[in-house]
Amino acid sequence: MNKMRKIHGGVCAAEGFVAGATGCGIKTGKVMRDDLAVIFSEAAATAAATFTTNKVKAAPVRISAEHLRAGRIRAVVLNSGNANACTGATGLADARAMASATAKSLALKSSQVLVCSTGRIGVPMPMPLVLKGISAVKLAGAGSTKAAKAIMTSDTFAKEIALEVTTHDGNFRIGGLAKGAGMIDPNMATMLCVVTTDAIVPADALRKTLRESVEDSFNRITIDGDMSTNDTVILLANGASGISPSPGTFRSALDFITRALARMIVEDGEGVSRFVEVEVRRAASRADARKAAEAIANSTLVKCAWAGGDPNWGRILDAVGYSGARVKEAVTDIFYDALPVAVNGVVSRTPVKKLRQIAAKKAFRVTVDLKLGKASHVVWTTDLTEEYVRLNLGE
Amino acid sequence: MNKMRKIHGGVCAAEGFVAGATGCGIKTGKVMRDDLAVIFSEAAATAAATFTTNKVKAAPVRISAEHLRAGRIRAVVLNSGNANACTGATGLADARAMASATAKSLALKSSQVLVCSTGRIGVPMPMPLVLKGISAVKLAGAGSTKAAKAIMTSDTFAKEIALEVTTHDGNFRIGGLAKGAGMIDPNMATMLCVVTTDAIVPADALRKTLRESVEDSFNRITIDGDMSTNDTVILLANGASGISPSPGTFRSALDFITRALARMIVEDGEGVSRFVEVEVRRAASRADARKAAEAIANSTLVKCAWAGGDPNWGRILDAVGYSGARVKEAVTDIFYDALPVAVNGVVSRTPVKKLRQIAAKKAFRVTVDLKLGKASHVVWTTDLTEEYVRLNLGE
Numbered sequence: 128m129n130k131m132r133k134i135h136g137g138v139c140a141a142e143g144f145v146a147g148a149t150g151c152g153i154k155t156g157k158v159m160r161d162d163l164a165v166i167f168s169e170a171a172a173t174a175a176a177t178f179t180t181n182k183v184k185a186a187p188v189r190i191s192a193e194h195l196r197a198g199r200i201r202a203v204v205l206n207s208g209n210a211n212a213c214t215g216a217t218g219l220a221d222a223r224a225m226a227s228a229t230a231k232s233l234a235l236k237s238s239q240v241l242v243c244s245t246g247r248i249g250v251p252m253p254m255p256l257v258l259k260g261i262s263a264v265k266l267a268g269a270g271s272t273k274a275a276k277a278i279m280t281s282d283t284f285a286k287e288i289a290l291e292v293t294t295h296d297g298n299f300r301i302g303g304l305a306k307g308a309g310m311i312d313p314n315m316a317t318m319l320c321v322v323t324t325d326a327i328v329p330a331d332a333l334r335k336t337l338r339e340s341v342e343d344s345f346n347r348i349t350i351d352g353d354m355s356t357n358d359t360v361i362l363l364a365n366g367a368s369g370i371s372p373s374p375g376t377f378r379s380a381l382d383f384i385t386r387a388l389a390r391m392i393v394e395d396g397e398g399v400s401r402f403v404e405v406e407v408r409r410a411a412s413r414a415d416a417r418k419a420a421e422a423i424a425n426s427t428l429v430k431c432a433w434a435g436g437d438p439n440w441g442r443i444l445d446a447v448g449y450s451g452a453r454v455k456e457a458v459t460d461i462f463y464d465a466l467p468v469a470v471n472g473v474v475s476r477t478p479v480k481k482l483r484q485i486a487a488k489k490a491f492r493v494t495v496d497l498k499l500g501k502a503s504h505v506v507w508t509t510d511l512t513e514e515y516v517r518l519n520l521g522e
Numbered sequence: 523m524n525k526m527r528k529i530h531g532g533v534c535a536a537e538g539f540v541a542g543a544t545g546c547g548i549k550t551g552k553v554m555r556d557d558l559a560v561i562f563s564e565a566a567a568t569a570a571a572t573f574t575t576n577k578v579k580a581a582p583v584r585i586s587a588e589h590l591r592a593g594r595i596r597a598v599v600l601n602s603g604n605a606n607a608c609t610g611a612t613g614l615a616d617a618r619a620m621a622s623a624t625a626k627s628l629a630l631k632s633s634q635v636l637v638c639s640t641g642r643i644g645v646p647m648p649m650p651l652v653l654k655g656i657s658a659v660k661l662a663g664a665g666s667t668k669a670a671k672a673i674m675t676s677d678t679f680a681k682e683i684a685l686e687v688t689t690h691d692g693n694f695r696i697g698g699l700a701k702g703a704g705m706i707d708p709n710m711a712t713m714l715c716v717v718t719t720d721a722i723v724p725a726d727a728l729r730k731t732l733r734e735s736v737e738d739s740f741n742r743i744t745i746d747g748d749m750s751t752n753d754t755v756i757l758l759a760n761g762a763s764g765i766s767p768s769p770g771t772f773r774s775a776l777d778f779i780t781r782a783l784a785r786m787i788v789e790d791g792e793g794v795s796r797f798v799e800v801e802v803r804r805a806a807s808r809a810d811a812r813k814a815a816e817a818i819a820n821s822t823l824v825k826c827a828w829a830g831g832d833p834n835w836g837r838i839l840d841a842v843g844y845s846g847a848r849v850k851e852a853v854t855d856i857f858y859d860a861l862p863v864a865v866n867g868v869v870s871r872t873p874v875k876k877l878r879q880i881a882a883k884k885a886f887r888v889t890v891d892l893k894l895g896k897a898s899h900v901v902w903t904t905d906l907t908e909e910y911v912r913l914n915l916g917e
Contacts, residue, residue, distance in 0.1 A: 183849060212836065213836055213851065213868060249868070435914075448577040448579075449576045471610070473610040519826035520830025
């Protein structure tokens with residue numbers, strides 16, 4: 128039986144990883160805060176990453192994908208304040224230059240460095256400031272929090288988590304940092320995440336496990352249904368612990384990290400006042416369960432009702448109806464937490480007061496039981512508040 | 523050459539149609555306003571209708587579809603205050619009873635009456651009030667405006683339009699009324715529309731023309747991306763003018779009516795401060811053009827930017843990127859009215875001040891030129907304001 132224990136240290140919790148950050152003034156030209164971070168593995172690491180599926184991809188996404196194909200990775204350079212997206216050939220050259228400069232200061236090859244950017248789009252990177260920052264970053268074993276703070280945009284707290292996992296062969300560590308899917312002033316930001324581990328994991332297994340774990344965590348969250356050009360999740364495994372965990376053990380640990388960070392991102396969504404877990408059960412197929420859950424989670428009207436503490440079910444059933452999923456209105460049940468709000472497609476006898484108490488909480492669960500099959504899907508989402516609109520009015 | 527001239531009279535402009543409305547107190551039990559309307563054709567009319575494609579359909583939609591299959595139609599009964607949706611077997615019986623009562627008071631068969639409802643969902647219809655109202659409605663040749671007002675929910679103005687069309691054989695008339703796709707307190711409302719004409723149009727041609735015209739009007743508007751359980755567009759042709767217009771002439775006249783009403787619905791959307799025409803040009807396929815235009819029009823972030831008067835293009839390009847449409851970032855141009863904001867995927871040289879002037883207008887056009895093919899698609903949409911969220915907070 129393996130044991131997982133939460134520890135401090137974030138992305139530096141695993142042996143052989145150091146991190147650091149500095150301020151370059153990327154957004155405004157003036158250094159107001161840290162906005163550039165570097166994460167470094169003292170030994171070569173196997174690496175895997177998942178990137179946005181948006182066809183409009185930011186320059187750093189393209190360069191990172193290229194470097195990942197080339198082999199082992201030693202460092203990640205990340206910045207906030209500028210997404211280096213929709214910046215054409217200049218943007219690609221700038222992302223390459225960020226990798227080269229990082230490689231130079233750490234005595235690596237460019238292709239051993241991945242690049243992540245978040246912030247304004249359509250604006251060229253202020254490269255002199257960025258390059259100066261890269262050469263100034265100081266790396267430390269306690270640098271994770273500083274790095275997590277440097278990549279925040281509209282995030283209100285730094286997002287970090289780490290675990291020590293005890294196996295019968297010994298212990299390994301895994302930890303991560305992330306920034307959220309908030310959007311702000313006047314451009315979209317991004318979901319970025321870096322996870323490091325000192326476990327020994329072959330590259331193929333690392334890729335497969337990350338893909339599955341992202342599917343069950345970051346791909347199940349939605350705040351506004353918009354998908355960024357920059358979304359990136361990176362996983363580095365440097366083997367420094369000497370431990371080769373079983374696939375199941377490693378998957379469980381990684382899932383704990385990715386789900387914890389995904390949940391933090393949703394909880395810290397812009398203007399969010401409710402965290403809602405939406406589960407669609409007994410759908411005719413997995414695709415149906417997913418379509419229905421995502422339609423509910425992305426419905427403007429459903430989200431507005433939640434902002435008002437309204438235990439609405441008509442808008443939910445309506446969203447299921449247009450989701451494309453098979454639905455039989457006359458057998459569908461809908462719950463807020465454990466209380467039915469609709470039974471077999473019509474209003475339940477649950478006192479509205481009790482349902483309102485649930486919908487007024489900071490976190491609750493909505494379950495839709497389609498009674499058509501065996502498939503289920505869970506999505507984590509939020510309400511849609513006036514504050515969200517205010518934050519995203521643009522310039 | 524045919525001539526089209528706007529005339530008064532709405533749904534009663536065509537010969538042989540009368541309408542009326544009364545107050546039943548459907549929503550609150552107290553008669554505060556008219557909430558029930560009847561439109562009557564003095565002669566049997568060929569009829570066509572399009573209904574919501576939501577799999578969760580309100581009772582009146584099911585009953586109307588059934589009656590439409592049975593043959594010629596003489597009357598439509600419509601109410602606001604209660605959508606009779608998600609009401610189970612009771613709801614179906616209530617919708618049938620509304621048709622029967624209307625038929626009885628007009629000496630028709632039940633199957634000659636269509637039923638439309640809009641308002642709260644999941645709440646049983648207060649049938650004694652509704653039936654009393656149906657027997658009290660007085661029909662008149664000048665009753666269109668009264669009927670248009672009776673079916674308003676969160677609409678701020680009654681929506682009517684009519685045309686007289688001159689052909690070489692003589693004149694025919696066509697007119698319509700509609701209510702909007704706003705949503706309010708605490709339930710979803712609906713888009714309802716009835717169009718009447720005294721032209722002679724065979725049933726098959728009527729169905730085909732309506733389907734195509736709805737595709738180019740009501741199916742091109744979006745306010746919040748949510749599709750109601752009750753949406754209905756009805757077209758009645760009673761032939762009273764004795765004129766059989768050519769298919770092209772009739773289509774042009776119908777298009778004028780449906781597009782005018784669709785535009786009114788968007789302009790009267792809840793909390794709307796901008797009317798935006800989104801055109802995607804030179805897409806690789808029609809499906810691509812549509813996907814891209816709809817992704818832009820339904821993007822929460824794009825709509826928030828417009829609310830702020832921000833001539834944003836990064837969020838637009840981002841939405842195109844995740845729409846599923848083929849896109850080559852490096853060749854894509856984006857315009858606000860005639861001014862380029864992005865050229866070949868990067869920011870244009872247009873002064874931001876000029877672009878801001880456009881995005882601050884009450885109505886403007888956004889064009890995305892994909893340069894990949896010949897297909898284009900236009901969607902009419904709105905911004906997303908704090909006022910919209912406030913109106914939809916629910917109970």
